[in-house]
Amino acid sequence: MSMAYDDFSPVRVAVVGGGAAGMMAAISAANMGANVTLFERNDRLGKKLRITGKGRCNVTNDCDRDTFLSNVPTNPRFLYSALAAFTTADTKAFFENLGVPLKTERGNRVFPVSDKAIDVVVALKDAVRDAGVKVINERVTSLLLRDGAVCGVYTSRPYDFERVIVCTGGKSYPLTGSDGDGYKLAVQAGHSVTKLLPSLVPLTCKGNDHRAMQGLSLRNVGLTIKDNATGKVVYRDFGEMMFTHFGLTGPMILSASAHLPDIAPDKYTAYIDLKPALDEKTLDARLLSDFAKYQNKDFANSLGDLLPQKMIEVIVARSGIDPHKKVNSITAEERRELVLLLKGFSMPLQGFRPIDEAIVTKGGVNVSEIKPASMESRIVSGLYFAGEVLDVDAYTGGFNLQIAFSTGHLAGESAATD
Numbered sequence: 001m002s003m004a005y006d007d008f009s010p011v012r013v014a015v016v017g018g019g020a021a022g023m024m025a026a027i028s029a030a031n032m033g034a035n036v037t038l039f040e041r042n043d044r045l046g047k048k049l050r051i052t053g054k055g056r057c058n059v060t061n062d063c064d065r066d067t068f069l070s071n072v073p074t075n076p077r078f079l080y081s082a083l084a085a086f087t088t089a090d091t092k093a094f095f096e097n098l099g100v101p102l103k104t105e106r107g108n109r110v111f112p113v114s115d116k117a118i119d120v121v122v123a124l125k126d127a128v129r130d131a132g133v134k135v136i137n138e139r140v141t142s143l144l145l146r147d148g149a150v151c152g153v154y155t156s157r158p159y160d161f162e163r164v165i166v167c168t169g170g171k172s173y174p175l176t177g178s179d180g181d182g183y184k185l186a187v188q189a190g191h192s193v194t195k196l197l198p199s200l201v202p203l204t205c206k207g208n209d210h211r212a213m214q215g216l217s218l219r220n221v222g223l224t225i226k227d228n229a230t231g232k233v234v235y236r237d238f239g240e241m242m243f244t245h246f247g248l249t250g251p252m253i254l255s256a257s258a259h260l261p262d263i264a265p266d267k268y269t270a271y272i273d274l275k276p277a278l279d280e281k282t283l284d285a286r287l288l289s290d291f292a293k294y295q296n297k298d299f300a301n302s303l304g305d306l307l308p309q310k311m312i313e314v315i316v317a318r319s320g321i322d323p324h325k326k327v328n329s330i331t332a333e334e335r336r337e338l339v340l341l342l343k344g345f346s347m348p349l350q351g352f353r354p355i356d357e358a359i360v361t362k363g364g365v366n367v368s369e370i371k372p373a374s375m376e377s378r379i380v381s382g383l384y385f386a387g388e389v390l391d392v393d394a395y396t397g398g399f400n401l402q403i404a405f406s407t408g409h410l411a412g413e414s415a416a417t418d
Contacts, residue, residue, distance in 0.1 A: 010035040013415045014153050014161040015133075016140045017182065018045035020401055021387025021408035022167035023124040028412030029165070030131035037161070038128065039153065041139035041181075045128065046121035048169065052359075052401065057117030060091040060405070061398035062108040068402070072394040073258065078367045079392060079403065082375070086409035088402055098123040109398050143185055149381040150189070163382045163415040165375075167408060170361025170388040171196055182389035183365070189380045192366045194391045197261065198358030200254045200400075205247035206265065206348040209314050213243040216310040222273030223252045225259070225349070228266060235259040238276060243310075248347060254359060255396045257352060261362065265350045272345040274307070283339050291327040302327045306342075315341065360400050364391040374418060375411035386411040 011034045015026045018040030030036040038045075049057065061068065065083055069076040092102055092110060100123045101113040112119045128135065136155075143164060144152035152160040168182030183193045218241050225235040241250035248270065260268060275283050286306070294302040300323035303312045316323045319338050321330060355361065365385050369378050377383040386407040394400050 011163060011416060012161045013037070013163045013165065013412075014039060014140075014159065015165045015167060015412075016153065016185070017167035017169060017387070017389075018042070018135070019167060019169050019387065019404070020046070020049050020124075021169075021389075021404035021411075022165075023128050024405050024408030025165045025167055025384075025386050025412035025415075026133045027124075027127050027131050028409045029163075029416040030133050030412075032413050032416035034163075034412075034416035036131070037134045037136060037159070039136050039138055039140050039155065041137070043137055045125050045135070049121050049124075050117050052117055053111065055117050056111050056115045057120045058109050058111055058396075058398040058401065059095060059102065059120060060088045060110045060402040062088055062092065062104050062110050068399065071397065071399045072392065072403070074362065074394075075367050075392050078370075078372050078390075079406065081373045082403075082406040082410045085413070086406040090409075091402060091405050094405075095120065095123060098127055107397050140181070140185070143188055143380075143383070145189065145380060148379075150383040163384065163418075165384040165386060165408075165411045165415055166389055167385075167387045167404075167411075168389050170364060171355050182385075186365045186385070186389070189377065189383055191369050191377065191379060194363040194366055196355065196361055196363040198352045198355040199258045199360045199362035199393050200396055201257045201355070201358035202244065202249035202353040203247050203253055203257060203260075203263075203270070204350045204353060205270075206350050209318075210243045210247050210347065211245055212314055213310045214245050215243070216308055217242045217250070218272070218274070218308075220276070222276035223256065224271045224273070224344075225256055225268050226271065228269055234268065241272070246353065247350070251396065257358075258360075258362075258393070258395050260349075263349065263351055266348070268349045270347045270349055272347065274311075274342045274345055280339050280343060283342060284335055287335055287338065291330065295326070295328040297327060298324045299327055299330060300324065315345075318345075359396075360393050361388055362393050364389050364393075367391050374414035375407055376414060376418065382415075384411040384415050 013029045013034045013036045015022050015038045026036050026038045100119050102110050103113050104110050138155035140153045142154045150164045166182050166185050171180045223237045235256045237252045239252045241252045299321050300316050321334050375384045375386055387404040
């Protein structure tokens with residue numbers, strides 16, 4: 001019995017979105033023999049990837065699976081199959097093989113040796129090209145569906161495909177193209193989308209002290225965030241942060257935001273340890289030394305060796321000590337209150353900055369409607385999802401990009417072979 005030529009033709013796969021997950025999905029599907037077309041609404045691939053990690057691109061985290069999943073607060077079990085199919089070690093090997101040497105830094109964070117995100121983007125783009133993927137710079141506005149299965153996508157005209165992988169990202173950084181298109185496609189297909197919230201986002205504060213210190217960056221400081229009602233510590237960290245006109249930002253603050261899904265005015269307070277290397281007794285001795293050095297100066301003019309200039313006026317005001325009081329007459333009790341202030345400088349938190357300033361979107365396509373072993377929809381045959389469009393998010397440290405690579409890889413291979 002003769003067989004038609006079409007019985008041997010490769011499966012036609014459309015990938016919607018040319019970010020980290022989309023490029024990985026396209027490469028993986030093409031390498032499995034599929035005929036792949038990648039749709040990207042921007043004029044270039046990897047636009048958001050170019051600015052991740054402050055332009056350095058934290059590609060993954062070099063840790064074991066249990067540690068990895070402990071850094072995924074939302075639906076970690078859903079990722080078991082994806083992480084098994086494409087591990088953090090696989091990600092490292094993938095980029096090394098593409099000619100991007102990597103290095104591991106504090107917290108097992110993996111970066112390109114060059115510290116340039118563009119090197120990661122170029123390597124992915126070259127891999128897309130070398131895999132034979134066709135790239136079309138058009139916006140997919142809807143899915144083509146027939147009898148419970150996907151049969152193509154629509155831009156300014158219809159395109160026929162047997163499989164479609166949606167990798168459009170979340171709602172954060174809309175200027176890079178992540179403005180929620182994927183959620184609309186999911187809803188069109190009958191999927192539900194969970195509540196969308198910003199994650200890894202700056203925090204707003206009450207009061208005006210942050211405005212007085214706007215632009216001031218602090219390094220090597222401690223951060224503790226407590227629930228005001230219970231006194232419970234909900235987040236603790238050490239590192240960098242910055243005061244802004246609206247409140248707080250910087251690596252520690254972005255990480256903290258992922259731990260505060262129920263943030264509301266007056267619910268949480270951030271406490272900054274300005275001198276974490278000194279205990280209270282040692283810090284008091286340091287104050288005594290500085291006061292002896294500046295014994296004939298006013299209190300307001302005695303803290304220049306201890307604090308950045310932008311912070312002195314705020315600290316003096318909060319201390320309750322007369323700014324014109326000579327330091328040689330400051331009492332032990334006043335010094336003690338000053339020590340406590342320096343070890344626990346409080347900033348009352350009010351809320352998140354808008355989602356378009358967030359690095360990651362919390363929420364997305366309901367993963368109970370997705371097959372974890374393949375990333376295929378349980379509702380529409382031939383439809384797959386990968387990356388940030390899913391209701392899976394993680395803390396900072398390379399975890400979110402690894403999720404994009406793992407789910408993209410699994411979706412790509414599954415779409416090509418299922």
